[in-house]
Amino acid sequence: MARIRVVTDSACDLSAEVAAAHGVTIVPLSIRFGDEEFVDGKDLTTEEFWARCKASPVLPETAAPSPGAFQEAFLAAANDGYDGVLSLSLSGGVSATFLAASTAANAVADRIEVRAIDSRSMTMSLGLMVLDVADLAAGGADLDALQARAEDLIPRTTVYGAVENLEHLEKGGRIGGARALLGSLLSIKPVVTLVDGAVAEESKQRTRGRSLQYLADKILDSPPLSRVAVAHGAATDIDSFLGLLKDVKSEHPLIVSQLGPVVGTHTGPGTIGVCMVTVD
Numbered sequence: 001m002a003r004i005r006v007v008t009d010s011a012c013d014l015s016a017e018v019a020a021a022h023g024v025t026i027v028p029l030s031i032r033f034g035d036e037e038f039v040d041g042k043d044l045t046t047e048e049f050w051a052r053c054k055a056s057p058v059l060p061e062t063a064a065p066s067p068g069a070f071q072e073a074f075l076a077a078a079n080d081g082y083d084g085v086l087s088l089s090l091s092g093g094v095s096a097t098f099l100a101a102s103t104a105a106n107a108v109a110d111r112i113e114v115r116a117i118d119s120r121s122m123t124m125s126l127g128l129m130v131l132d133v134a135d136l137a138a139g140g141a142d143l144d145a146l147q148a149r150a151e152d153l154i155p156r157t158t159v160y161g162a163v164e165n166l167e168h169l170e171k172g173g174r175i176g177g178a179r180a181l182l183g184s185l186l187s188i189k190p191v192v193t194l195v196d197g198a199v200a201e202e203s204k205q206r207t208r209g210r211s212l213q214y215l216a217d218k219i220l221d222s223p224p225l226s227r228v229a230v231a232h233g234a235a236t237d238i239d240s241f242l243g244l245l246k247d248v249k250s251e252h253p254l255i256v257s258q259l260g261p262v263v264g265t266h267t268g269p270g271t272i273g274v275c276m277v278t279v280d
Contacts, residue, residue, distance in 0.1 A: 001140030004084050005077040009065060009097050010040040011090035011262040012127040013231050022134040025073050029090075029097065030063040031261045037063075040261050049261040050234040053269055060265045064096040070104035078112035085114040086137065086146040088130055090262070092118045093197030115147045120197035123263045124229035124255065125159035125275035132227065132277065153277060156226075160193050160202055160218050161273040162211040191215065192267075199266075212237070215274050216244035224279040225250035233259040233271040241272055251279065 008014075010028040019026050028040040031049065033056050038044035044052075053060060070087070077085050087105065092098040098118040105114035119126045133150050141149070189211040191203040205211035219228060228250045232238045238256075248254060259271055267273075 002084070002142040003082045004086055004137045004141070004143055004146055005080070005082045006130060006134045006137050006146075007070070007073050007077070007085055007087045007101075008126065008130045009090050009101075009262075010260060011095070011097065011122050012130050013123045013257050013260045013263065014127045014130065015257065016041065018131075022131055023138065024130055024134050025076070027065045027069050027073050027101075029065055029095075029262045031265060032061045032063065034058050038261075044261060046258045046260050046264075049264065050258075050269060053264065054234075060261070062095070062262055062265050064100050067100045067103040067107065070101045071107050074104055074108045074112060074114050078108070082112065084143040085112060086133060086143060086150065087114055087116045088119050088126065088133060088150055089116065090122050090126060091120050091194065091197035093120065093194070094122065094199065094266075113143060115143055117147065117150050118197070119150075119157075120154050121157055121159060121194060123159060123259060123273055123275060124231045124257055125157045125194075125277075127257070128227040128229055128255075128275055128277050129153045129157055152280070156278045156280070157276070158193065159273055159275045160191055160215055161267060161271055162189060162191050162205075162208070162215050163267050164189070164208075164270040208237070212241050212272065213244065215272065216241065219245060219248050219274055219276060222276055222278065225276055226279045227252045227255075227277040229255040229257060229275040231257045231259040231263075231273045231275065233264045233267060233269050235270050235272050238272065 007025045031038045087101045089098040089101045102116040105116045189205045189208050193202040
């Protein structure tokens with residue numbers, strides 16, 4: 001049986017407790033508010049981030065981990081006697097995180113084999129992929145099997161987000177194909193998704209209620225689901241939204257999590273995202 005460690009980054013929005021329970025190592029990104037910089041999950045909790053986000057006169061920014069941070073995580077696996085590492089990162093279409101992981105993988109090649117994979121996703125859609133691969137790793141799967149599984153999951157994994165407006169996405173330079181929405185920021189409640197790993201417009205809804213029903217329908221009308229999660233950025237209407245999902249069925253229980261600082265920086269307060277992995 002192979003012993004493979006799964007490594008990801010803090011854009012996955014898995015709690016430290018869930019990650020530890022599945023043997024997953026999380027490499028944190030950094031968050032900046034003006035001249036102040038914080039390490040995600042270490043210097044700044046998700047709750048503290050949203051409190052700052054609502055009170056700060058400047059929008060936060062994010063920074064990818066250094067290759068050295070990934071190198072440290074990979075070497076820790078080698079020192080712990082693991083046979084290899086499967087590293088699954090935040091989409092390379094929105095961050096340099098995957099590049100940092102790939103650079104680190106090459107740097108430690110003489111100590112441990114690392115397969116670095118671009119998830120083409122973010123938040124709990126990345127988190128769901130990580131949990132899936134980690135479960136397989138716990139059963140003794142080798143690197144080839146884990147890499148094949150991760151690559152199979154990527155096209156079956158989707159994320160949709162209802163955001164209050166596009167201010168954070170536009171100022172953070174992550175708006176991608178959603179740029180066409182800018183002319184009507186105040187009159188619509190946009191729904192965004194990821195296309196080829198980059199943020200893109202998915203739908204224009206006229207009210208918050210319609211945007212949330214649209215999200216719920218994405219899950220309710222989907223093909224059979226293996227995994228599903230909801231991530232929200234301090235959304236006051238999260239309970240009402242979850243009520244819309246009472247009939248959702250999937251192979252694994254629905255996970256509800258806070259949208260963390262990495263993705264929350266670019267989507268803003270009030271965002272609700274739905275993340276899904278369809279059955280193989």
